[in-house]
Amino acid sequence: MGLDITVYKIIKNDPTKEGTFDDHCFDLVDNDFNYSNPFPEWTKQFEADRIREYFDWKQFGEKQGIDINDYNFVGTDYTDEGPVFMMRLKSDRRVLKTFNYNDVPVNPKTIKVLPIKEVGYQRKGLNDKFYEDYKNGKIGYLVWTKAELERYLDLYCDEPYEYIYPNGEPSGTIVKPKENFKKNIIDNFVEGEDCVAFSW
Numbered sequence: 001m002g003l004d005i006t007v008y009k010i011i012k013n014d015p016t017k018e019g020t021f022d023d024h025c026f027d028l029v030d031n032d033f034n035y036s037n038p039f040p041e042w043t044k045q046f047e048a049d050r051i052r053e054y055f056d057w058k059q060f061g062e063k064q065g066i067d068i069n070d071y072n073f074v075g076t077d078y079t080d081e082g083p084v085f086m087m088r089l090k091s092d093r094r095v096l097k098t099f100n101y102n103d104v105p106v107n108p109k110t111i112k113v114l115p116i117k118e119v120g121y122q123r124k125g126l127n128d129k130f131y132e133d134y135k136n137g138k139i140g141y142l143v144w145t146k147a148e149l150e151r152y153l154d155l156y157c158d159e160p161y162e163y164i165y166p167n168g169e170p171s172g173t174i175v176k177p178k179e180n181f182k183k184n185i186i187d188n189f190v191e192g193e194d195c196v197a198f199s200w
Contacts, residue, residue, distance in 0.1 A: 120188030
């Protein structure tokens, strides 16, 4: 896995083209699936409705006679009987339980979303300070202003350097992180219309 840097344009949903943004939107909900839009005020005009299906863990716990809050989600696995959720008991991490996907009720819920379209992209290209600052909570997942992107250019993009192969040999190829970030990200970004997402 590596870093993906994407410029997204916030777009109006076209209700005549159903499904045009099914997988291209930010869900505007908190951890309890209540409406939450932490983005800039100007994004509110682009909000749209979308039906999402959510696992009803509370109902599942009641049916199973367990408190689902007593468990931590570990992952999923695929067995001969189908996919299962793997969960570990918080009070005793040795206890691992599996629950069949089909046993967990699914409820449809209409939520607000922010439709988006990719208008710029870059793979990798930022230095170790970026990862350090992200890990320490100094920066976040999204950037909404040109000034902040310029700050990223200064702090997290190195000057040109020659790429060195893993065996230590010089490649003869010059890598230009600042030039690439400006061309791929900043030049494709319009403040008040776009945001930039950093994910890996």
